[in-house]
Amino acid sequence: MCCALAAMLGAFVHVAVTGQTVGNAREKALAKLEDVTRLYEAGDRLPPDAGIDLAGLPGSLRDLALQGKRGTMVAEDDGQPVMWAAGPADSGQVVAVGVDYAQGARTIEGLDRAIAVSSVLAIGTTLLIGAFGVTRVTRRLHQTATVARRISAGDLDARVEDPRTKDPGRAQDEVATVAGALDTMAASLQGKLESEQRFTADVAHELRTPLTGLHAAAELLPPGRPAEMVRERVQTMRTLTEDLLEISRLDSRREQVDLDTHALGPLVERTAQASGTDTEVVVVRDVRVETDRRRLERVLGNLIANAHKHGRAPVLVTVDGPVVSVRDHGDGYPDYLVEHGPQRFRTEGGAKGHGLGLTIAVGQARVLGAQLDFANAPEGGAVARLTLPYEEA
Numbered sequence: 001m002c003c004a005l006a007a008m009l010g011a012f013v014h015v016a017v018t019g020q021t022v023g024n025a026r027e028k029a030l031a032k033l034e035d036v037t038r039l040y041e042a043g044d045r046l047p048p049d050a051g052i053d054l055a056g057l058p059g060s061l062r063d064l065a066l067q068g069k070r071g072t073m074v075a076e077d078d079g080q081p082v083m084w085a086a087g088p089a090d091s092g093q094v095v096a097v098g099v100d101y102a103q104g105a106r107t108i109e110g111l112d113r114a115i116a117v118s119s120v121l122a123i124g125t126t127l128l129i130g131a132f133g134v135t136r137v138t139r140r141l142h143q144t145a146t147v148a149r150r151i152s153a154g155d156l157d158a159r160v161e162d163p164r165t166k167d168p169g170r171a172q173d174e175v176a177t178v179a180g181a182l183d184t185m186a187a188s189l190q191g192k193l194e195s196e197q198r199f200t201a202d203v204a205h206e207l208r209t210p211l212t213g214l215h216a217a218a219e220l221l222p223p224g225r226p227a228e229m230v231r232e233r234v235q236t237m238r239t240l241t242e243d244l245l246e247i248s249r250l251d252s253r254r255e256q257v258d259l260d261t262h263a264l265g266p267l268v269e270r271t272a273q274a275s276g277t278d279t280e281v282v283v284v285r286d287v288r289v290e291t292d293r294r295r296l297e298r299v300l301g302n303l304i305a306n307a308h309k310h311g312r313a314p315v316l317v318t319v320d321g322p323v324v325s326v327r328d329h330g331d332g333y334p335d336y337l338v339e340h341g342p343q344r345f346r347t348e349g350g351a352k353g354h355g356l357g358l359t360i361a362v363g364q365a366r367v368l369g370a371q372l373d374f375a376n377a378p379e380g381g382a383v384a385r386l387t388l389p390y391e392e393a
Contacts, residue, residue: 010115025074028200029085056077065096067085080100081100092231139174140175143177156189162175197252203244204242215234244303247359250367256292262296267296268324274297281387282317295382306357307384311330312329314328323388325386361384369389372387
């Protein structure tokens, strides 16, 4: 808008000054034409810059005079701008005068040059100031958007910390308002999640002691079906408690990895054998990866157990470089799980379980720096694909 305004003002000044300059020269030329016409009619001698049918007179102006009209026109004569004025004379002749227009042309040219220079300076200054102002705003908006993405990815410690939100004496613009609202939202969300995590961890921790005693008491029951049912329920509760404690540790994002180099194929084969299930392992391409063996076995064990529990045989584990795929031939994952990932205590289709196994697998994969994706095979069955960090030697 500033550039357009500068251009419009320049054009307005150019038109106004040019019109005034040309108008003054035209009036001067017409006044001189009247004087020359009177001299011609009186038979007196004409001045040097006037005459009958002058050679330099433009043809269009000559035709206008032959029609009995008077007119003016700017044209060059011997390379110099001249304001011509012409009118009718006797016997089909034209009386004409020429007024030097060089000064007027120089005035307009100088004005145009001044307008161009001042417009360029004004536009350049406006662009610099505008770029500086816009860059400051967009940089702050970009920072706010980056922090929002970090929060959505799970980094609840991320904050914009705009200086304007901390100093009440400074002007609060819209960006500062948004940044302050985002920081407040993140702090509130972090507080609520940490409170829930502490509650879950405390409950799970407090349950361990009575469950240990209950497990010991169940072992003292006389053999029989009732005793087996009690032991099964106690073991289920102990497993659930341990899973909740592990999820609480993963949610805290303070887990440390114990890295070492391992051959991926044999490690996957040992994990499949340790699961006690009929799981086929195919090693397409074996690699050595730097990972935490215990956590990786936990991820793979949960994926294999989930495939056997909620899918159908055969269950196939494929190792292709740093990618490990676990596939069953059941009904596949629910749509919500494929789109948003596993959610604790959510199951569909009458499936038994608490949804904690896959949640733990995702959390442990994140600690390993790996990517765990869930999909359904086109020909049927669920496919979990674990991609481990790997660098070619």
